[in-house]
Amino acid sequence: SQKIEQNSEALNIQEGKTATLTCNYTNYSPAYLQWYRQDPGRGPVFLLLIRENEKEKRKERLKVTFDTTLKQSLFHITASQPADSATYLCALVRGYQKVTFGIGTKLQVIP
């Protein structure tokens, strides 16, 4: 069956360090992979999209990699700040805008 796995445990890191979140998937062939941020009690907010033929995408302090052989995406936040504390969701996009979300990883940046 199709499955998207993200670290179910919360990730705690020290301010200034790089946070790395993992998204693994099985039995999917996504055309694109997206990352969203979600704060408590609010809807997700889009951060980045990476295509299957792209290895890496950057936006300010964010970096995403996509390895279709390993079926894995890594999401990095460099120089992390307490304001980066949130839940981060990966989403696979297939077909005509068909999106499937993972369960998300809660990131806590400690001052």
Add this chain to the structure above:
Amino acid sequence: EAEVAQSPRYKITEKSQAVAFWCDPISGHATLYWYRQILGQGPELLVQFQDESVVDDSQLPKDRFSAERLKGVDSTLKIQPAELGDSAMYLCASSSDRDRETYEQYFGPGTRLTVT
């Protein structure tokens, strides 16, 4: 900046009652999604509209849930009768067919449903 509007923000209802949620997407967005998100889980797609047509409702419990987008603009999601297990956040999102760069979905603030 344009936003997706949802109402109500919070709803408490007794089981077996009917409940309805409303969503107004960003103007011009042809695709509209309804998701259910249980605490600690990711959003689960219930129904996807392209204009007024349903594209995907494979995960919608059709015995009790219904959704419509009659004029291809705003949308209503209904639950009748509500069950205790329906307690969740109901999120609406929209996206533009013209956005081929990011396929970004814009989410509304959600409706928090509590069934007692």
